Amino acid sequence: MNNREQVAWLARRAAFGLAPGELDRLADRGADAYLETLVAPELHGIAAGGDPWSGLTFSDDPTKRRAEGLALAERWLAHQAGTPRPLVAAMTWFWHDHFAVSYTQVKSTQPFSRYLTLLSKHALGDFRQLVTEISTDAAMLIFLDGTTSTGTAPNENYGRELLELYTIGIGNFTEADVRAAAAALTGWVVRPRDDYSTLFVRSRHNTAAQTLLGKSVTDVATVVDAAVRHDACAPFIAAKLAAWFLGPDYDTASLAGFAKVFRDNNLAIAPLVRAILRAGLDGAGGELVLAPLPWLVAAQKSLGVNLDTGTAYRYLTAAGQAPLTPPNVGGWPGPAAWLGSSATATRVSMASALVDLAPAASPVLKAAAVGDLATLASLLGRPGGFTPATRDALTAFAATKPAGKAGAAVTAVALASPDLLVA
């Protein structure tokens, strides 16, 4: 990869793509500098931007549940495309997939927005702190039944997923560990009538010391400590993030190195992400299939337009990835899911809706209208050009001067093509 290609690679995988003109500006400063501003924006004078949820109303009125959920999703999508700290937003999205919580069960935007704020606050921060806070987060307590888990009859839902999905992975714990974690985590309740604040109620807590992963645990702090200090934790999280950024077929010889970076930095997330992205720039990455949401955000960014919330949410639902409502506790399925007929057809529909919104003067549409495919590819984040199949298809199609707004149909096909699906 040359410098421009490296910048575009980082943008596609770690920054929700690029706005028009951004590639030139970033390439001038180089991929290494770009990586640093992504990983440590606070050290490079890049402000966080405003609170994406400011001004949202939380009525907690069941008849407004859907509208308020959509408003939250709209803010989030706009934030992902517009934030000056795109890797923080991309990692927040990763953690939403990792610590998957669904609005369907939480049912109120107040705890849900707080859950997202928590994910964002620690997105590149301290993993142990993130796990500690998520363990008593109101949305999570509601979603995985912490609120109804009591000392006399612990509910295993959160305890199991804490070990299996969030920290060490299957095969590294026993059923007795699940019971121990569940018992030690009891006692937390959420008070919906009091702004969804959380409260520890001693009488609901199982005070007996439990043995979790060989350690004596009694509460959230000791449970999280036992889990994140386990030998399996660093490689588990490192492997998940590596596959997330580098694709499922990345060079796994680099995994031990990633895990070591994570461990050596006391489970600080930023150094791990930096190491993974650095390895990607050096060629350790494989193909990566973009999920529908990152695909949509990148497409919106490159055209400078946004679908209205109802439309975006409807399409993302049809494609299988409505934000706020992951299908289950494990988050969204792997890359093969985004090759299904639903995701494929919906990509065409989203691309079409986007080009209809784009002004004819948009640089993307102008390049498409005249069949300037090198420029078109570059504007869509592929400075190395399209693959032969897509290039030939677009060349032939552009030559027919397709009906409709100039450049719109060609741009739609380019956006929906396999080239923009595989980052």
Added chain:
Amino acid sequence: MLSRRTFLAMAGGAAATSAGVGAAVWAALVRDHVDTALAGASGSAASELPAAPGTTRSSGASTAGHVLVVLQLGGGNDGLNTLVPAVGRYRDARPKIAIPEAQLVSIDTLGYGLHPALAPLRGRWNAGQIAAFEGIGMRAQSRSHFKAMDTWWAGTDGVTSTTGWLGRWLDATEGATPNPLRSISLGTGAPALIGERSLPTVVLSPAQFALRLPRTTDAKAVTAAFLATAAPASAAPWQAAAQSAIPSALDAIAVLDRVRAQAEATTVDPTGSGPTGATGSGAVARAAADSATSLLQTAAGIIELGIGTRVILVGISGFDTHSDELDRHQDLLADVARAITAFFDRLQARGKADNVLLVTTSEFGRRVGENASGGTDHGSGGVQFIVGPAVKGRQVVGEPALDRLVDGDMPIGIDTRSLYALGLDWLGGPTDELLGARFDRYGLL
């Protein structure tokens, strides 16, 4: 994980030509396939191909037109509150969420009653069209959703497999010209249908499955250009897989358009006050798009088109009832009962029911004892059903071994692969070869 062979086989000569020509070839290929398939709408499974050499057929009638429908209850259905055993230990373990005896739906099978929401299935049960497995599962499944789902999908009981139990059947019996609509998944992804060569068509939401193209453009031209990006195939596997998804998606859209048109042409009782009440056509038409009821209606429409679809996977979720189980399970089971009833009623009315077998799957049963949240945690052995006119029903295979719990769970007495063996027999096999051993069918077919 994904193979390019299906795609390459379909592309034929097109892969070697320029994309300009490729577009035309692709367009013709998709059009030809759908037209030919739809022309066979008489229901004779027009595009179904002869069995691959060496495959064994079960004795008796031909299985060539048989369709297997798998209804996947995601989250781990609570078998004990679905098919309720008449044993005291059940009530002892569940002081708050046991189904009161007076509410159970009685059936002509000693020792069991159905959850009240399953009342619509009583007639079929007593007519001998439904059988159940009690304490079914796989040794390797574990209480993890994901491990358990992988174990069920693979059908190898813990041996790592990149293919699903139905994907291997699809591979073994695929003809020279693959039909991308031979296996279809509705409402869920389809790891069970993934083969070395076979890729299922996955439609998450049939109600929202359509192409919206840029305004004032020529729809055919845009679609053809999109199709042209699918060939020639890339050497990079994921890129090639993304390419191969394009003709499948366009094919599926053509078919589901036809299913929708058919549904609209069918008279629907808008009041829902038809003679069968909760399962009347109005209630079916009003069912949520992601409900089993709605998805199985789409499945019925696909079967009626006779386009050579042999396996349909229908996925619904929400069975992970850790809390508030009484209310949630009621709604879930009501949907399942309405779905199965309306599905077979419709197929029966069109003379197609005899070709269809439906089985349920779910990754695990739930803990025998209830938790403090009015729900149940992840368990082990569960309950599954097999439904259809061909079933030797009105019986429960296995037993609710509540006196021999393993770590608080119902033990697994029946291997899931017995259920799979029945499904694969129905499709024509070669069952034992595909499952790697002979599993008892318990005489249910």
